[in-house]
Amino acid sequence: MRALVYHGPGRKAWERVPEPEITDDGDAIVRVDTTTICATDLHILRGDVPAVAAGRVLGHEAVGTVDEVGDGVRRLRPGDRVLVSCISACGTCRFCREGRYGQCLGGGGWVLGHRIDGTQADYVRVPFADTATYRVPGSLTDEEALMLADVLPTGYEVGVLAGGVGPGDVVAVVGAGPVGLSAICAAQLYSPGHVVAIDRSDTRLEAAKQFGADVVVSNSRENPLAVVKDLTGGLGADVAIEAVGLPAPFELAVSLARPGGRIASVGMHGQAAALHLEEQWTRDITITTGLVDTSSTPILMRLITTGQINASRLVTHRFRLDDFDDAYDVLARVADTGALKVVLSRLGE
Ligand SMILES: NC(=O)c1ccc[n+]([C@@H]2O[C@H](COP(=O)([O-])OP(=O)(O)OC[C@H]3O[C@@H](n4cnc5c(N)ncnc54)[C@H](O)[C@@H]3O)[C@@H](O)[C@H]2O)c1
Ligand SMILES: [Zn+2]
Numbered sequence: 001m002r003a004l005v006y007h008g009p010g011r012k013a014w015e016r017v018p019e020p021e022i023t024d025d026g027d028a029i030v031r032v033d034t035t036t037i038c039a040t041d042l043h044i045l046r047g048d049v050p051a052v053a054a055g056r057v058l059g060h061e062a063v064g065t066v067d068e069v070g071d072g073v074r075r076l077r078p079g080d081r082v083l084v085s086c087i088s089a090c091g092t093c094r095f096c097r098e099g100r101y102g103q104c105l106g107g108g109g110w111v112l113g114h115r116i117d118g119t120q121a122d123y124v125r126v127p128f129a130d131t132a133t134y135r136v137p138g139s140l141t142d143e144e145a146l147m148l149a150d151v152l153p154t155g156y157e158v159g160v161l162a163g164g165v166g167p168g169d170v171v172a173v174v175g176a177g178p179v180g181l182s183a184i185c186a187a188q189l190y191s192p193g194h195v196v197a198i199d200r201s202d203t204r205l206e207a208a209k210q211f212g213a214d215v216v217v218s219n220s221r222e223n224p225l226a227v228v229k230d231l232t233g234g235l236g237a238d239v240a241i242e243a244v245g246l247p248a249p250f251e252l253a254v255s256l257a258r259p260g261g262r263i264a265s266v267g268m269h270g271q272a273a274a275l276h277l278e279e280q281w282t283r284d285i286t287i288t289t290g291l292v293d294t295s296s297t298p299i300l301m302r303l304i305t306t307g308q309i310n311a312s313r314l315v316t317h318r319f320r321l322d323d324f325d326d327a328y329d330v331l332a333r334v335a336d337t338g339a340l341k342v343v344l345s346r347l348g349e
């Protein structure tokens with residue numbers, strides 16, 4: 001089969017590899033019909049994720065068709081159309097029992113395109129297939145379902161829920177990529193007072209308005225701290241969400257929060273970021289970090305079905321499954337292309 005293989009920092013190739021086989025009775029083999037590229041894949045290609053070894057097939061998001069199931073798989077049959085989530089769960093370890101699937105100790109968590117071969121391929125082996133997949137209702141398109149594999153649960157769980165967004169809150173979101181936009185969109189579910197999107201890219205700020213931000217700030221031209229202070233009588237944001245994965249945006253998010261405020265760091269960090277305790281120790285702030293659990297996937301799926309979340313507008317570019325070079329290139333040039341999520345599909349091949 002064909003797959004996108006990571007060959008060390010800066011190097012990847014779409015090439016022939018052996019088809020995956022069932023190695024555990026909880027596995028399923030899924031034919032990938034639609035997949036996408038995450039900013040995390042770009043971090044991997046920059047060498048930020050040393051656990052990803054050369055030779056690994058990239059990708060942790062897919063919608064596909066079940067091809068084969070192990071003897072222990074109960075919920076799936078060949079032919080089922082499923083969402084393959086970025087997180088799987090053994091279901092029985094201490095953390096799975098708490099719904100913290102991202103922290104699974106039993107071989108689940110974020111494994112696809114990380115510790116085992118991923119979804120940017122014709123076929124993928126999905127461990128713990130009963131928990132890592134969701135049957136896609138007929139009312140959802142493949143593209144809508146695909147947004148549930150990672151970005152929507154990430155923005156909702158690691159941003160909005162971890163940050164404790166509540167009615168009337170002023171929410172500042174640093175970084176308006178697909179994850180930040182998902183947080184902006186999900187924050188609307190809690191009737192915030194204002195949602196302030198902060199990004200250096202004007203195309204991303206345009207997108208933020210479409211997703212529900214009522215104030216947008218270009219931090220290459222304006223001072224976001226002054227804007228947020230103006231909006232809050234000098235106090236700062238109730239919740240600041242960092243969705244970039246670089247030191248400066250994290251430090252900005254901390255400075256934007258009011259005393260007693262909450263900072264939810266969502267970005268994947270490959271470098272150290274400073275926490276200025278000499279400024280913060282008196283301010284009663286709470287900082288959260290986290291890998292997504294995807295425990296909210298069923299709720300978000302219902303919200304897409306009922307039209308309360310518009311998932312398809314995250315998709316800006318479409319490619320054939322063998323067109324990864326162009327798809328990665330479009331993401332590398334987002335300032336010019338305005339890309340949010342790129343989708344690669346078997347359809348039309
Ligand atoms: N915690 C998790 O489980 C999880 C899951 C998925 C993705 N992530 C991470 O979330 C982050 C965001 O993902 P994404 O797909 O939205 O990424 P993205 O790269 O598409 O978006 C990041 C945005 O940040 C903006 N930005 C960059 N530097 C900035 C600065 N100094 N100030 C303000 N804005 C700045 C960029 O213009 C861009 O719009 C990534 O680090 C990704 O790896 C984390
Ligand atoms: Zn991801």
Ligand SMILES: [Zn+2]
Pocket residue numbers: 089090091092093094095096103104105106107108
């Ligand atoms: Zn577990």
